[in-house]
Amino acid sequence: MAILKIARMGHPVLARKADPVPDPTAPEIRRLVADMLETxxxxxxxxxxxxxxxxxxxxxxFQAPGERSDALSQAERYDQTAxxxxxxxxxxxxxxxxxxxxxxxxxxxxxxxxxxxxxxxxRYRGTDHEGHAIDRTASxxxxxxxxxxxxxxxxxxxxxxxSDLKQLIFESEARHWLKEExxxx
Numbered sequence: 548m549a550i551l552k553i554a555r556m557g558h559p560v561l562a563r564k565a566d567p568v569p570d571p572t573a574p575e576i577r578r579l580v581a582d583m584l585e586t587x588x589x590x591x592x593x594x595x596x597x598x599x600x601x602x603x604x605x606x607x608x609f610q611a612p613g614e615r616s617d618a619l620s621q622a623e624r625y626d627q628t629a630x631x632x633x634x635x636x637x638x639x640x641x642x643x644x645x646x647x648x649x650x651x652x653x654x655x656x657x658x659x660x661x662x663x664x665x666x667x668x669x670r671y672r673g674t675d676h677e678g679h680a681i682d683r684t685a686s687x688x689x690x691x692x693x694x695x696x697x698x699x700x701x702x703x704x705x706x707x708x709x710s711d712l713k714q715l716i717f718e719s720e721a722r723h724w725l726k727e728e729x730x731x732x
Contacts, residue, residue: 551586551600556656556704560598565605565700571635571674576606580633580676583608592654594692596699599655605636607696634681637673637697641666642684649691651705652718660721662714663705665694 554560568576579602587595587608594609610631645667650660669690672682685693695705706715 548581548585550589551582553586553590553599553654554601556653556706558601558655560601560603561655561699561704562702563598563603564702565596565598565603568604568606568635571676572678576604576635577676579604579606580608584631584633587654590654594696595654596696598699598702605700607634607637607693607700608632609634609692609696632681633675634671634673634693634696635676637671637693637700639694639697640670640672642668642670647687647691649688650721651691651695653695653705655699656704656706658718659706660716660718661705661709662711663691663695663708664710665691665708669693671697 570576579597579600583595583597583600583606586600587593587610594607597604597606608631643666646664647667648662648664651663652660667690668684668686670682670684671693672680675681698705698708706712709715
């Protein structure tokens, strides 16, 4: 296994649609998945998509704890109790019209956070690296992580989903900014 270099916003691999994986159980896909998991854990991320490690394939890995702290610094912390999921050739179905805003970060957009509104309830399908079908429903943070990672497969970074770029902030300013926001409500 190896820790892979993460592509940053502006790299062409992050702007293109990723290619389908013909054989999710192929040895090279298993190696890629192992390296992606090691890279995600080492980077303290909640998820990682293959394009983020310069591989334009439809592969994502993520962890989605049922509960998480609302503290901005905790939003992407790796939680060893959360189940890890490998999702290959994913499809997402939006379930309902309810949307929810939340602060997102991204390993490809380092040191920044942005407020993004996304559908609250989704269903996602795909295959894991052992060839098993995955078909799950998700809501809240779980749904947010899946949507964020799958966006990478279509060449979309979270700032492109933001409705107000004034809510794109440096992590170093986040606590101050959020404290002011909380006192005005």
